[in-house]
Amino acid sequence: DQQVKQNSPSLSVQEGRISILNCDYTNSMFDYFLWYKKYPAEGPTFLISISSIKDKNEDGRFTVFLNKSAKHLSLHIVPSQPGDSAVYFCAATDSNYQLIWGAGTKLIIKP
Amino acid sequence: EAQVTQNPRYLITVTGKKLTVTCSQNMNHEYMSWYRQDPGLGLRQIYYSMNVEVTDKGDVPEGYKVSRKEKRNFPLILESPSPNQTSLYFCASSFIGGRNANEQFFGPGTRLTVL
Numbered sequence: 001d002q003q004v005k006q007n008s009p010s011l012s013v014q015e016g017r018i019s020i021l022n023c024d025y026t027n028s029m030f031d032y033f034l035w036y037k038k039y040p041a042e043g044p045t046f047l048i049s050i051s052s053i054k055d056k057n058e059d060g061r062f063t064v065f066l067n068k069s070a071k072h073l074s075l076h077i078v079p080s081q082p083g084d085s086a087v088y089f090c091a092a093t094d095s096n097y098q099l100i101w102g103a104g105t106k107l108i109i110k111p
Numbered sequence: 112e113a114q115v116t117q118n119p120r121y122l123i124t125v126t127g128k129k130l131t132v133t134c135s136q137n138m139n140h141e142y143m144s145w146y147r148q149d150p151g152l153g154l155r156q157i158y159y160s161m162n163v164e165v166t167d168k169g170d171v172p173e174g175y176k177v178s179r180k181e182k183r184n185f186p187l188i189l190e191s192p193s194p195n196q197t198s199l200y201f202c203a204s205s206f207i208g209g210r211n212a213n214e215q216f217f218g219p220g221t222r223l224t225v226l
Contacts, residue, residue, distance in 0.1 A: 004153075032213050043115070043201050043217030044154075089153060093213050097142055097161070097205070098169070101153040 003027045004092050006102035014110050019077040021105050023090030026071065030092040034099070035064060035075050038087045047088075048075070077107075085109045113138045117202050117218035124192055125226050132187045132221050134202030141207040143185040144169070144215065145177065147198040154201065160185055161207060192225040199223075 005024045013019045023033075031052040036044035050057040050064045050073065057064050063076045077084055090102040115136045124130055136143065144159040146169075156169030160179040174196055176188040185204075189196060199222050203215040 006153075009151075034213060041219070043203075043219050045217065046214045049214065091154075097207060097213065098156065098159070099154075099213065099215065101146075101155070103151055103153040 002103075003030075004090055004100050004102040006088075006090055006105045008105050009103070010106040010108065012108045012110060013080050015082060016079045019075075019080045019084065019107055019109070021075040021077075021088050021090075021107065023073050023075075023102055024071060025073075025092050025100075027092070027094065027100070028071070029094040030100075032093050033064070033066060033073050034091045034093075035062075036089045036091060038089065038104070044089055080107075080109045082109050082111060113216070115202055115204055115216050115218035117200075117221050119221060120219060121222050123224045123226065126193055127191050130189050130192060130223075132189075132200060132202075132223070134185045134187065134218060135183050136185075136202075136204040136216070137183065138204060138206075138216065139182065140204035140216070141182070142215075143179065143202065143204045145175070145185070145187045146201045146203065147171065148201060148220075149198050157187070157200075192223075194225050197223060197225050 034049040035047045037047045038044040048062045066073045087104045087106050089104045091099040118133045141162050145157040146154040155171045158177040160166045202218040205215040
């Protein structure tokens with residue numbers, strides 16, 4: 001039973017438009033959420049995170065929104081750039097340092 | 112440069128031949144972890160370590176061993192590899208405690224094929 005789900009295996013977005021990646025979770029004990037980005041032949045790299053006491057965190061072009069009642073978070077990338085083409089993983093933790101990962105969404109930015 | 116290194120990056124082996132994948136970090140992190148990535152399943156944790164001489168099982172520990180004799184190194188050992196251990200493996204590390212405790216740094220990955 002997957003506790004963190006990314007239901008879209010892939011997403012294609014035009015350059016300059018907004019990319020929205022979604023993530024759902026089932027465990028209400030999760031209190032910290034992270035997004036990682038992964039290029040081919042490289043390890044994942046940390047992108048942005050959000051604590052469960054917040055509903056939004058912004059870092060440049062990247063914003064993460066958390067809806068605790070719906071157990072849903074999303075990553076918005078505005079504007080999307082070609083270098084954003086990668087696989088994006090959502091992860092969650094209940095503060096025991098164990099990250100539970102989603103299956104990933106492959107984002108393709110079209111020129 | 113702060114980094115997590117893994118060796119080898121690619122490995123093709125045969126069933127039953129013992130192998131070790133090394134992992135080293137230079138950031139003085141207490142926490143280290145091994146994951147495997149399989150299509151459609153995301154990253155699944157194999158083993159983790161909170162400090163030297165302290166290791167614990169993750170979600171998929173069967174067929175693997177680890178050791179943490181030094182803070183910087185966390186090797187993954189497959190005593191008798193089988194084809195279902197063909198996967199992409201990642202080592203990761205992080206601090207324990209503090210604001211960035213959950214932000215794990217990853218190595219470049221090791222692609223293992225067991226024939």
